[in-house]
Amino acid sequence: MSGLDLVIAGGTVVTAADSYAADIGIKNGRIAQIGHELSGAERIDATGLLVLPGGIDAHVHLDQPTSDGTTMADGFVSGTRSAAAGGNTTVLPFALQIRGQSLRACVEEYHQKAEGHCHTDVSFHLIVTDPTPQVLGQELPALVRDGYTSFKVFMTYDDLVLNDAQILDVFEVARRERALVMVHAEGHDAIRHLTRRLEAEGHTAPYYHGQAHAQIAEREATHRAISHAQLIDVPVVIVHVSGRDPMEQIQWARARGMKVHAETCPQYIALTADDLRGLNMDFDGAKYVCSPPPRDADSQAAIWQGLRDGTFDIFSSDHCPFRIDGTGKDTPSARSSFKYVPNGIPGVETRLPILFSEGVGKGRISLQRFVALTATNPARLYGLYPQKGSIAIGADADLALWDPTLTRPIRQAQLNHNCDYTPYEGMEITGWPVRTLLRGLTIAQDGAPVGDPTGGHLSRGTSGAFV
Ligand code: DUC
Ligand code: ZN
Numbered sequence: 001m002s003g004l005d006l007v008i009a010g011g012t013v014v015t016a017a018d019s020y021a022a023d024i025g026i027k028n029g030r031i032a033q034i035g036h037e038l039s040g041a042e043r044i045d046a047t048g049l050l051v052l053p054g055g056i057d058a059h060v061h062l063d064q065p066t067s068d069g070t071t072m073a074d075g076f077v078s079g080t081r082s083a084a085a086g087g088n089t090t091v092l093p094f095a096l097q098i099r100g101q102s103l104r105a106c107v108e109e110y111h112q113k114a115e116g117h118c119h120t121d122v123s124f125h126l127i128v129t130d131p132t133p134q135v136l137g138q139e140l141p142a143l144v145r146d147g148y149t150s151f152k153v154f155m156t157y158d159d160l161v162l163n164d165a166q167i168l169d170v171f172e173v174a175r176r177e178r179a180l181v182m183v184h185a186e187g188h189d190a191i192r193h194l195t196r197r198l199e200a201e202g203h204t205a206p207y208y209h210g211q212a213h214a215q216i217a218e219r220e221a222t223h224r225a226i227s228h229a230q231l232i233d234v235p236v237v238i239v240h241v242s243g244r245d246p247m248e249q250i251q252w253a254r255a256r257g258m259k260v261h262a263e264t265c266p267q268y269i270a271l272t273a274d275d276l277r278g279l280n281m282d283f284d285g286a287k288y289v290c291s292p293p294p295r296d297a298d299s300q301a302a303i304w305q306g307l308r309d310g311t312f313d314i315f316s317s318d319h320c321p322f323r324i325d326g327t328g329k330d331t332p333s334a335r336s337s338f339k340y341v342p343n344g345i346p347g348v349e350t351r352l353p354i355l356f357s358e359g360v361g362k363g364r365i366s367l368q369r370f371v372a373l374t375a376t377n378p379a380r381l382y383g384l385y386p387q388k389g390s391i392a393i394g395a396d397a398d399l400a401l402w403d404p405t406l407t408r409p410i411r412q413a414q415l416n417h418n419c420d421y422t423p424y425e426g427m428e429i430t431g432w433p434v435r436t437l438l439r440g441l442t443i444a445q446d447g448a449p450v451g452d453p454t455g456g457h458l459s460r461g462t463s464g465a466f467v
């Protein structure tokens, strides 16, 4: 075909189904041709590189307010430039409803924060914290029809938690409107009970966050969420699954034909509860405080098995960055008890390299599975497929060119987020993205963002979980 704007030449194209040598021809931001010896106005030599669908990180937090006034380290500029440098072309951040707030007003607020600032495409999930009759009856249905086709509910946190009756109400709306509910499954009362006991014993260091957020509490809440979904007959996604026990609940449900989907994250393969000890049980452990917390070697092995066997549909970062300085994690109250340490760690830039290096590089998962977990399945699950998540004629030319042999450690100094640390400092990685293209435009090269923000907000279709 003549008139191609750009040809990516000589690389190995990788999809969730296949790997093959081919050139990719791009016109008007879309993939127009896949073949051999293509020519176009511009050419990028991809000899020796893998050509992957751009990563889709389906779980990131950007510019979200917190109830204690601490500040999230990344807004839309720094969060999406970090994503782009890490091989991503789309991220799905959350629009968090503050109790008492209209959900529509909340969404408008996040659009204002994001507009003109995004280096990747973005699309908001909603977080429902106040399911009033107005929200359930009018706002949610209208928002789903406008392309916000997924929302998250929390089973813990004082300012976010929904009770079981409220969760069932949200599930009813999701079933009616064919929207996908993401569940943060940790049992609130169990965590509060353990927290009180640990504090009474004088156990207040960040390490004890991991003990308070016990895997049993995650397992119980996972089963409860699954049971509620079964009662209503609606598909759900259990997000950020940390270990063997909640995984078994998901497998139990799947074996009975329930549409229960699951997500896991880098922290559950690359960190353990011991990281929260810091340097001799000091505050350094706060760098690893996230919820659910990292578990143990047995759970890591279970997670790898789940990544291989399809228990997990998607692998997301749960990028939720707080600086370790006084604007984020390190406050007087956080020093007084782990329960005040903001929950969350950065990871949008390191998600793909960690899974590639530890997974594909070490023979734990195939290249096809890597692409499925990080791009194709997130696109299907969240209503972006086939525009996103695949290398096919007509799809957006969102690509990550990958050098599978490039070896260097993760270093905070080289990352593009606005957090002041990475929990993966010094981790040796083989396989890095060397160029990221969004609709045929280079948005990052050699670990640094390129150009002004060109990303936009994507309205999404119905989740593939409903078909
Ligand atoms: N849940 C998330 O999804 N991210 C960070 C903290 C949390 O509890
Ligand atoms: Zn969560």
Ligand code: ZN
Pocket (backbone or CB within 6 Å): 059, 060, 061, 318, 319, 320
């Ligand atoms: Zn999250």
